[in-house]
Amino acid sequence: MKQKKLLYTGKAKSVYRTDVKGKLIVEFRDDITAFDGGKKDTLKNKGCYNAGVSAFFFSCLEKNGVKTHFLEMLDEKRMVVRELSMIPLEVIVRNLAAGSIVRNYPFKEGTPLKPPVIVIDYKDDSRHDPMLNDDLIIALRLATPAELKRIKTIALRVNTILSNMLAQQGITLVDFKMEFGWQGKTIYLGDEISMDSMRLWDKKTGESLDKDVYRFNKGDVMATYNRVAARITKVPGAAKKAVRVPKKTRKQAR
């Protein structure tokens, strides 16, 4: 597969056309940002960790019947994906209260949310990603009621699969963000699922194992990403070097 024209450069990833119709290459760069781009850095190997963990999660989700955009890894930072027409929604599932809902509502940090709370933001940096509700999503024609119901059902299914998987590694999935898109008449889970888009706490110590380490200067971000990537993917030797996606999960048979 040949990488062609750059389609889009976001805050942490670049998206390229390929010589194959309907397939794109997503490159996970080493850039990290927080607070609406207010804090920015470039951290060596960060792209490899997020790409490796995303590929691992997407593969596991596919095995559990969730349709994702992931097709294969080209190398440690570049993922071949289905080209989606992205729905500009940030679908966040929350299992424990943390982050913006603690800042904005009277939740005590760490309070379990049962059933999990789904929060959907409008993906528009110029408007600072305002929170939506079902009526707004429908009025803005971002999704029909049936599509919204489907998106929420998939989001909760992904939450159950990932929460259970992470629990086995002694990690609590506090909250995470998903993006969805269309290819033809099918909704796929797109973008990434990585330490940048999740809040993960060590079950025993409560230690942050995600981008909060960067947001709040809690320690060495790369050391944390390295350790957590190794723990999540359980790749031998991953704690020493960048995560490689295990051969088994490199190529999805489709």
Ligand code: ATP
């Ligand atoms: P944010 O950090 O708020 O998510 P961003 O646009 O800066 O925004 P990046 O992750 O750097 O985010 O950029 C990746 C872009 O590629 C996003 O706009 C995302 O919606 C888009 N994207 C992800 N997966 C696909 C796909 N399969 N097809 C088309 N576009 C995709």
Ligand code: TYD
């Ligand atoms: P949230 O608590 O709303 O925001 P903040 O991280 O600023 O406190 O975030 C909830 C989860 O969703 C968290 O794991 C990070 C993820 N997320 C993203 O990956 N991108 C986003 O644009 C937003 C708003 C959240």
